[in-house]
Amino acid sequence: MSRIRVLMVDDHAILREGLRALLSYYDDVEVVGEAQDGAEGLARVRELQPDVVLMDIAMPGMNGLEATRQIRAQFPQTRVLVLTQHEDPQYVLPLLQAGASGFVTKRALGTDLINAVRVVAQGETFLYPTAATAVVEEMRRRSEGAATAPESLTPRELEILQHIVAGQTNAQIAAALSISIKTVEWHRANLMSKLDVHSVADLVRYAMEHELTEKTE
Secondary structure (H helix, E strand, C coil), X not given: CCCEEEEEECCCHHHHHHHHHHHCCCCCEEEEEEECCHHHHXXXXXXXXXXXXXXXXXXXXXXXXXXXXHHHHHCCCCEEEEEECCCCHHHHHHHHHHCCCEEEECCCCHHHHHHHHHHHHCCCCEECHHHHHHHHHHHHHHHCCCCCCCCCCCHXXXXXXXXXXXXXXXXXXXXXXXXXXXXXXXXXXXXXXXXXXXXXXXXXXXXXXXXXXXXXX
16 A cells, blocks of 8 residues: 655654654655755755645744645645644634644644544545634624525535535545445535536635535534
C-alpha cells in the first residue's frame, strides 16, 4: 500500500520536529518535506508533489490562507489540512473557501491528527469538532430569517448537505441517518451534479452563499 506523502508548513521549527516524530510512528504516512512559510511551502509542493500539506495559518510573508489558495489552484491533487490554534469561523470559513480540506487544532490528540491526515488524503473533509461547531454556528447565524433551500433540493439532500458542512465523512453520515454508505455517496454525487459543483469545499461554499445550512443534531 502506498504511503501518504505529507509536507509540513509552519514557521515554528520545534513544532515541525514534533510533528515529524509523531507521524513517523505510523507506517502509512511519510513526511517528505518541511517549509517555514507559505511561499516556501508552495515551492516545496511544486517540487515534491505531496498528497497532504499540513498548513499553519499565521506565518510571516505568505500566510496560510494565500498559500492554500495557490496550492489548490496550481496543484488540485494536493489536499491542504490546516493545523492551527485558531478555531474562530473568521479563520475557518475563508480557508474552506480557499480550498482547505480540513482543520485540526494544535491542542488535538495525535490520533486526531493522523485520522485527519488519512481522511483528507482520501478526498474527504475533516473538521475538528470545535472548528465544525464554529462553522455551523456561523452559518446558522447568517441564515436567521433566510429563505428555505431551493426547490431543486429534496429534504434528504438538504439533510446530507448539512452533515457534509458539519465535516462528517460518508461513513459518519450513513450511521447518523441509518442509511448505507453507497446511498450517501449517491446523494453526494447527485448534489454536486445538481448544484454544478465539483468538491466538498464547493458544496460548503454553496451552502454558505445560499444560506442552506442549520445545525445538525
